[in-house]
Amino acid sequence: MRRLSLAGSTAFGIVVGAVLFNAPMALADWPVIDVASIAKEVGIIDAVNAVKSVNDAINSGISDFNKAIGLNTYGDTNTLLRQGFTQNANYSKAQIGAQQQIVDASNTVMSQFQLGIRQAQIRDEQAPSPTQCTALDGGVGTQAAAVQAYDLAATLAGTHDMRGEATQGMPSYLGTRQGVQSNAANHIALYCDTTDQAAGLCSNGVSAKPDADQRSSSLFGAGTYPDQASVVAAKDFAINLIEPVAPAALRGDQLNSLAGQDAAVQRRSFNARMSLAQSFVDEAIGMQSPSIPTTPLQQQYLTNLGLPVPANLSWFQALQIEAERRISDVTWNATLASMPPAAVEREIASEMALSNYLAFQNFKLAMKHTTIGATQLAETAEHNFVPTVRMAAPAMVSN
Secondary structure, eight states: OHHHHHHHHHHHHHHHHHHHHOOOOOOTTSOOOOHHHHHHHHHHHHHHHHHHHHHHHHHHHHHHHHHHHOHHHHOOHHHHHHHHHHHHHHHHHHHHHHHHHHHHHHHHHHHHHHHHHHHHHHHHHHSOOHHHHHHHHHHHHHHHHHHHHHHHHHHHHHHHHHHHHTOTTSTTSSOHHHHHHHHHHHHHHHOOOHHHHHTTOOTTOSOSSTTGGGOGGGTSSSSSOSSHHHHHHHHHHHHHHHOSSOOOOOOTHHHHSHHHHHHHHHHHHHHHHHHHHHHHHHHHHHHTSOOEEOOHHHHHHHHHTTOOOOSEEOHHHHHHHHHHHHHHOHHHHHHHHTOOHHHHHHHHHHHHHHHHHHHHHHHHHHHHHHHHHHHHHHHHHHHHOOOSSOOOOOOOOOO
C-alpha cells in the first residue's frame, strides 16, 4: 500500500512541474553540442599535430644523417656518439697517464742527478787531492830537513866553539903560531891556487876548488851543497870569515895570577861573542847541507827552472821550492785552475800554514839579531866607559 502511495506522489510531482515551468518538449533526434569543449579539443589536436610535425622533422633529419654516415656500416648516432665520447675519455686518461709517467721519469732523473752532484761534493770535500798530498809531502820533508839542518849546525857550532876556545887538541892550544900553521896547511891541502903553486907550495898542483875557503859562493851557492867537499869548503869559509886563528889558550900559571884571571875574564867574553857570530854561519851551512831525498815534484820544478837537480835537497832549497812553486810553477797553476772549491780551500790552508812556518823562522832569526844588537851595544858601552878619575882602593873595616 505504501509503495503505491509513493508512486502516485511521484507522478503527481511530474505533472505539476510540467505545468508550472512550461518546459519545451525534448526530441530524441536533436544533436547535443558543447561549443567550449569542442574548442578545447580542437586546440589540443593542433598542439599534438605541431609536436608531431617537429618530431617528424627531427626524425627526418636523423634519418638523413644516418643515411649520410651509413647506418649499417658504423651504427646508429647514439652508438657513434657514445663511442666517440668514450674514445675521447680514453685519450684523456692516456694523456694524463703519459704526463704522469713523464713527470715520474723527470723526477727520477733529477733525483739521480742531484744525488750525483751531492756525491761529487762529498768526494771533493773528503777525498784529498794530489796537490794536497804533494803539499803534505813537501811540508813533512821540509820539517825533516830542518831537524837535520839544526843537528848539523849544532855539531859545527860545538866544534867551532872548542876551536875558538883553544881547548886541548885544537889549533892555538899551544900558541897562536900553531893556529896560523894549521890554517895555512888546510888552505894548501884543499884550496891551493895558481899563486900558491907558483910559490912551490902546492905539491899536488892547483886544487879542484882553489881559494874556496875565502869565497862567499862557497857559503851561498845554488841552495844545496852538491857534495861533502862543498860542505867542508863552506865550513872553512866560515872559519876565515869569523875567526881565522883563535888566540892562544891561557894555561897553567897564567890562570893562577891576578893578571891571568883578568885575561881569562876578557877571554871568556871574547869567546862568547865569537861563538854567537859563528853560530849564525853554522846555521847557514846546516840549512844548505843535503838532508832529504828529492821528490819527483821537486825534480820537475828544478828542471823547469833550468837548475841542477841534486839527489838530496837541503832545508833551505826545500823551503824555497815550497814558497816559490806557487808563484812560478806552471804545473801547480794549471792544477789550481781545475781544483774544486774544497781542494782550493785546503790549498789556502796549506799556504797559510807555510806562512806561519816562515813567520816563526823569522821570529827565531829576529831573536838572534836582537842578541847581536845587544852584544854590540854592550861592547860599545864597555869601550866608551872611562873612569873620570883614578880611585884609591876602599879601606876594609872589620865589624
